Amino acid sequence: MLNFHQIVIRKFLLVFFILFIVIGGIVYYWTKEFHIEQTKKSLLQNIEIISFNLHNLSHLDLIATKIKDTLNLRMTIISYEGDILAESHKDKTKMDNHKYREEVMQSNLQDYGFKIRHSKTLNTDLLYVVKKYTLKDKTIYIRLTKELESIQKPIFSLGIKTFFVLAIFFAFLLSITYKLSALIEKEIQKISNFLTLLAKKEKPTYISSDLSLEFANITKLLTKVSQILSKKDKRKSKYTAKLQESNDQKDDIISAISHEFKNPIAVINGYSQTLLDDEKLNPTIRQKFLSKIYNNGVRLSNLIDTLRLSIKLDSGQQKANFSTVNLYELIHDTVEIIQANYKKRPTIINGKKDLSIKVDQGLFSIVISNLVENAYKYSEDEVIINFDKHSISVTDTGIGISKSNLENITNKFYRVQGNSWNNSLGLGLFLVNNIIHLHNFSLNIQSQENEGSTFTIKM
Numbered sequence: 451m452l453n454f455h456q457i458v459i460r461k462f463l464l465v466f467f468i469l470f471i472v473i474g475g476i477v478y479y480w481t482k483e484f485h486i487e488q489t490k491k492s493l494l495q496n497i498e499i500i501s502f503n504l505h506n507l508s509h510l511d512l513i514a515t516k517i518k519d520t521l522n523l524r525m526t527i528i529s530y531e532g533d534i535l536a537e538s539h540k541d542k543t544k545m546d547n548h549k550y551r552e553e554v555m556q557s558n559l560q561d562y563g564f565k566i567r568h569s570k571t572l573n574t575d576l577l578y579v580v581k582k583y584t585l586k587d588k589t590i591y592i593r594l595t596k597e598l599e600s601i602q603k604p605i606f607s608l609g610i611k612t613f614f615v616l617a618i619f620f621a622f623l624l625s626i627t628y629k630l631s632a633l634i635e636k637e638i639q640k641i642s643n644f645l646t647l648l649a650k651k652e653k654p655t656y657i658s659s660d661l662s663l664e665f666a667n668i669t670k671l672l673t674k675v676s677q678i679l680s681k682k683d684k685r686k687s688k689y690t691a692k693l694q695e696s697n698d699q700k701d702d703i704i705s706a707i708s709h710e711f712k713n714p715i716a717v718i719n720g721y722s723q724t725l726l727d728d729e730k731l732n733p734t735i736r737q738k739f740l741s742k743i744y745n746n747g748v749r750l751s752n753l754i755d756t757l758r759l760s761i762k763l764d765s766g767q768q769k770a771n772f773s774t775v776n777l778y779e780l781i782h783d784t785v786e787i788i789q790a791n792y793k794k795r796p797t798i799i800n801g802k803k804d805l806s807i808k809v810d811q812g813l814f815s816i817v818i819s820n821l822v823e824n825a826y827k828y829s830e831d832e833v834i835i836n837f838d839k840h841s842i843s844v845t846d847t848g849i850g851i852s853k854s855n856l857e858n859i860t861n862k863f864y865r866v867q868g869n870s871w872n873n874s875l876g877l878g879l880f881l882v883n884n885i886i887h888l889h890n891f892s893l894n895i896q897s898q899e900n901e902g903s904t905f906t907i908k909m
Contacts, residue, residue: 458631459624466620470613477612481605486577486598490564493579493594496521497562500592501583507590510536517594524576524595528554535590553580554591566598574599637661644672648679655680714746770810770888777837778803780811784818785835792826801837807909813885818842820878821905829902840909847902851895 500517504510510527517525518538527536532549534542548554556563563580575598580591637659644657655676659665721739725731731739778801785797821844825833829848836843886893886907897903 458627462620462624462627466616466624470616473616474609474612478605478609481608485605486566489577489596490579493523493577493596494562494581496523497579497581497592497594500525500594501581504583504585504592506586507535507588511542514538526593526595528580528591528593530589530591548591551578551580553578553593556580557582557591633661637665641668641672644676648676714750717746718743718750768813768884768888770813772808772810774806774808775811775814776803777801777805777807777842780815781818781835781837781842784815785822788819788823788826792823795826796832797822798832798834799837800835805837805839807839809889810885813888817882817885817907818844820882824878824905825903841906842909843904843906845902845904850899850901850903851897852899 496517500513503513514525514527514536515538517523523538525536525538526534526548528548529535530549532547532551532554534545534548536542537545551565553563553565556565557580561581565578567576567578568574569576576595577598578593578595580593582589582591584590640657640659644654647654656673657669657676658673659669721743725736725739778799781799781801785799789795789797822833822835825844825846825848829846831847834845836845882905883893889909892908894906894908895903896906
């Protein structure tokens with residue numbers, strides 16, 4: 451494959467050749483026509499001069515010979531009938547009748563007649579010019595002839611000069627074009643190297659050119675593309691890191707789910723096996739074992755319900771069935787159920803006992819239950835619940851939440867790192883946040899490490 455400047459030179463030479471042929475042809479035919487026209491005028495002037503010297507039909511041969519010797523022209527005098535009266539170059543007795551020669555017939559119709567014709571006798575092209583005159587009441591035709599070969603010489607000379615002028619001009623243009631093509635090739639090579647680096651993912655970020663506006667625009671666009679690719683690579687790296695983090699979280703989630711399901715299943719299997727193996731087991735112990743089996747079965751059912759609810763909330767499939775509910779009774783009943791597992795934990799509820807709100811009672815009890823149970827888990831002192839018609843807040847004085855955990859605590863399957871409570875799927879606050887948004891409420895979390903936390907539902 452050729453280089454750019456080689457292609458330019460080849461194309462340039464082709465253009466030069468075509469242009470030379472075209473211009474040469476135009477100059478040749480134009481010059482030829484010009485010289486023929488000038489030659490015709492010169493021959494007509496000579497015919498006029500000759501006509502002034504013709505006084506009678508005698509001595510015509512002598513005049514023809516003199517014209518041949520002095521002007522080097524062939525002269526023929528023809529009668530109206532076409533007979534040759536005088537001829538400077540041939541024996542007139544052996545010549546054909548010229549009455550119907552084309553140039554003679556033309557002179558009868560217009561001021562003069564002319565014809566370019568190849569002479570077999572002289573083996574050359576001749577220009578014939580004829581003019582009609584009346585001499586002593588007789589019509590005669592004076593014809594002068596000149597070889598076209600004498601016309602070709604100045605035309606050929608002009609062609610040589612034209613060729614050299616064009617050659618010099620094109621050599622100058624070729625020199626300029628070659629230098630320009632070399633500059634263009636250099637810029638193209640620079641762009642090619644830039645693209646090669648991009649393909650190798652070495653990611654150069656900047657390229658410029660001041661050769662022309664077009665190259666400046668191209669390099670500007672390439673710089674922009676390179677920067678976009680660089681940003682995409684950075685985003686890809688971040689996405690890969692995030693994906694790795696998600697995979698790590700997935701492993702933690704699977705581990706948490708396995709742990710949450712494994713414990714109650716192990717309890718159920720253990721107590722069931724004991725009951726099956728010992729038919730004479732003490733009724734009181736049997737009842738206690740059955741109670742344990744039942745409670746762990748309920749716990750498994752609750753875990754499954756929690757996972758199903760999180761999926762519905764995440765996909766927007768969960769619908770709310772609103773009804774007017776006494777807020778104090780909802781909070782009190784929910785706390786009472788939770789306290790069965792957290793005996794001797796003081797809980798203070800502050801608010802009007804006749805305050806009612808419009809919520810989905812089942813879903814909202816999950817919100818209260820999760821907030822209160824979290825307060826029990828992460829603190830040992832009293833838990834305070836304040837409510838009015840604008841908000842509900844749950845406050846504890848426990849371990850608190852760090853800033854890094856606070857940003858992600860409402861994410862699905864997110865579990866606070868570094869605390870001593872690991873018995874969690876990481877769905878509690880995710881459910882709380884989504885249920886609150888389903889009610890068009892908002893959740894605000896204020897927390898200080900080792901001081902405590904306040905979860906506020908703004909209605």
